[in-house]
Amino acid sequence: MGTIARAAVVPGKVAHLQQAWTARPWRPTGMSSSSASSSTFDSTRGHIRAQGMVEFALILPVLLLTIFVIIELARVLFAWLAVENGARFGVRYAITGDFDPAQCITLYGGPCATESQEDGARIPSIEKATRAGAVAILKDDSVSVVGEPGFFQVTVCSSRTGVAFLPGDPDVPTASSCVPVEDAGGPGDRVVVSLAFDHPLITPFVSTLWPKLHLTATREGIVEQFRTARVIGLPATAAGPSPTPSNTPTATSTATPSKTPTPSNTPTPTPTPRCSEIYISNMWISGRDEIRATVRNRNVASAYLTTTFFDWTQNGSEYIDWFRFFYRYWGGNDSNPPTGPIGSSVNFPGMDNERWRADFDNEPSGGIWGDFSLTLTFDYPGWGQCVASDSLFVPRPPTPTPTSAISATPRPTRTPGPTRTPSPPTNTPSSPSPSNTPQPSTNTPPPPPPPPPPE
Template identity: 30%
Template sequence: MFPGQSFTSPTPEQDPPKKGQGILEFALVLPVLLILVLGIIEMARAFEAWLVVSNAARTGVRYGVTGDYNASNYCTGSPAIADLDGDGLACEQEDNKADRTAEVDYARLLSIYDAVNSAEVAIQLDRSASQGQPGYIHTTVCSFVNAPQNNQYNPPPADTCQQPGPDGVLGTGDDIIADDPGNPEEGPTRILVSVTFQHPVIAPLISSIMPSITLHAERTGYLENFRVARVLAIPPNPNVPTVTPAPTDTPLPPTATPTPDCNNYVLGTFQYYGSGLLEIPVSNYDWGDAEVESVSIDWQYAEDFGNQVRGRNINVDFMQWDDIRRDEYGQNGNPSFDWDNLRRLITSDGNGGPQFNTPPAVSVNPIPSDRNDFPAGYTRYIRLDFDNQWSNWQNDLLDSDYGVTVNFTNGCVLNRPATPRPIPTRTPTPTPLPACEGTTSLPGPMLDPADGWFGRDIGTTTTGTSIEEAASLPDANPARQIRICGSGADIWGSSDGFRYVARTSDSGILEFQARLIAYAAPGETPNAWAKVGLMIRSATNPSAAHAHMLTAYANGKRFQYR
């Protein structure tokens, strides 16, 4: 190195950046990023669907434990969905308790399904999908009691409720696979509702590997006591040694049993059902239980009304107190039970039970000792099956038209005699009017009927004959009919042309009864606006103001005015 000179080492030459390096790095990271994003989306969808499935199972259990069901959907109609035996009676209408319980439980099961379905919202389900396919959803209802014949729930993939077969033991080869909503009569009963859903995966990359995710939720609860539980087993008395009792004071005389208050036995509102069924509720609001000795019903007014007004001779097919059918006892049943006021046998109901009338009264007496209990706070029902009733018979009759007597073994009598009403006179059928005989060119003769009625023409009509009388105007004495034969131009625009029968009123008030009937001449097809009706008119000139209620030949009921 020489003085005045400096030395620096040369720097290496830097390479320029390569083109496309950033795109390559992004391409390497993008698949991982997409998988993460799609995974987050699918996890969110799966979590939301699991919440829906869990909530649906919870909703089904909450509904199922109450014992409630949708009677309007499953217990009405012809035939009703819950009418398992096909006898035309469903659910609470059944006479036999076993049939009634089976049909109510079937309606409960279908209603639980409805409750679960109503909660299955905001998920991508397909109710037509088979098990294992995306969108498949299934609900299972199973119940369990502490008994040897207990049911068994099989979780997915089976997802079934397994019930014992005829031998009452599970696992012997004759088991039944069917859902069961449970029956609290068997004791404390736990109900399980499970919902299984094949959640569809929408991300293409993930769905090619895993098309769906199985989501499953179960919820359980104990049935409420909406039916009285049967005592299935009572534990034996333990043989425990006892000490010798010490002398005790002489007990006081027992307190007298309170006398029942007969006013606490109350009749409820009568209920009418299809096929002539009448149900009368009787409630025990007294402090203690009671026993019913006999029940009788007086239906004299119903028979008289049917004969005199509707032309129908009704009769009683059977009578029932709670679970007792009228034809189970007496002449065609157990001979040890008799009946008061036996009626003349009219015909058979097809089930061995008689139909009675004359006199129209029917009773259950005595009620057997194993069927007469009436616990405090309970409501029992008197049921009668009427035959040959008319279509609107329940609208013609009142509760007070029937007499009801219930005799109790404690001496009380619930007696509400019938309060008959005057039976209305049947409306006589009017004598048919003869056919109009020919026509004449107007103005033709106009015969004024009596009783203030008169006939006139307004404007110009085409053809017609006189106004004639036959029989029956309700306010005439004797009653008559008035007929107008003829035709008119119209009642429309600024000038009318028609034929009419009228009465005048100075006060503006006119009361009468009338029935209007229109006939067309043989072989004639009336105009679509051919009309018959009732008119209030200010005057008889063709352009007078009026209000007109009418029925037209092809245009129905109308209101016109000028």
């Protein structure tokens, strides 16, 4: 305080001291300016990092959901374009009247001999071309129920008399159909190719509430005159020598022409069904309480499911709740195997496949098991009946056993090492040690003494 008081007396010193005091803030004793600034910077940087992690954790779910939605929209757009492209491919092939000869061998066991057989081979050929156009989509040929992810169906119909096209409803959803049978039409008829596909979604949370998206596409065209002979202008013939004139014969009375009846259109006969073309392709267990089977009708004509006979093994108090084929046609609650014969009249269109299902209730805890056999009788009106059958064996699920308590593991004992086996002693003769052999002595007399010196 004394220094400040003296400085206040000296002119010009007060402003200098005030500036120095303001520029140098107070710090605790022993703390330098560099250590204080470093501590403040580290604390601030730590707060910034923690704040960034919290903000990233909050925005990450929204970011991931946005990315998945973008990917899903791209997949939906691609699937829609593929479905539209498949319908275009199918109708372009249909209007040509062409067919794949391999389909004749599949349907009739040899080349197509009549026009009706060619018309029957055109339908699977059009479906094959449609599938070739709708590529790289997640269609599942084992799914035959509309509304399940992966469902894919092609419908071919025409404007020919006696055939009606029923468009599907995407809101229900239902697929298009052609009654009573699919038809590719003749020259000059309008042909319709309809495609239905249930696109599976993969976005988390969204796929749980909305597992699939029903996509449809329909294209129409006029079938070309592929069976009508075309008039071709022929070139003039080469001129030859002039014929020699001859006498003209006398005209005779010509009979009055009669009226020719007007030709009528002959209906195209439907190919004769074959029992080898309606069959059960596979049979399996779904979940713990349902038996399923895929039934295929590769004939052009429609059939009717008239009788069902199902044999099964009862392992408790389970019972059959219902049968389903296109729709639930029996809901009997039968607990005494075998079940049947069950009468019905379910229409099975030609060139189609459908899933047959049997549901059990009150099944054992491990699920149903044992031997299962299915026999379905189909009737082709005006032709006859065919029987399709298949069987399945489901092994008994293992019975869970209680796990024993963990016992104390004995401590390892010390294993004695190998003992040294004494080897039998051997008496090996050693080499003889050198001995002091006495040398033979010689009795040599000593020399005579020298003579005495002369006196």
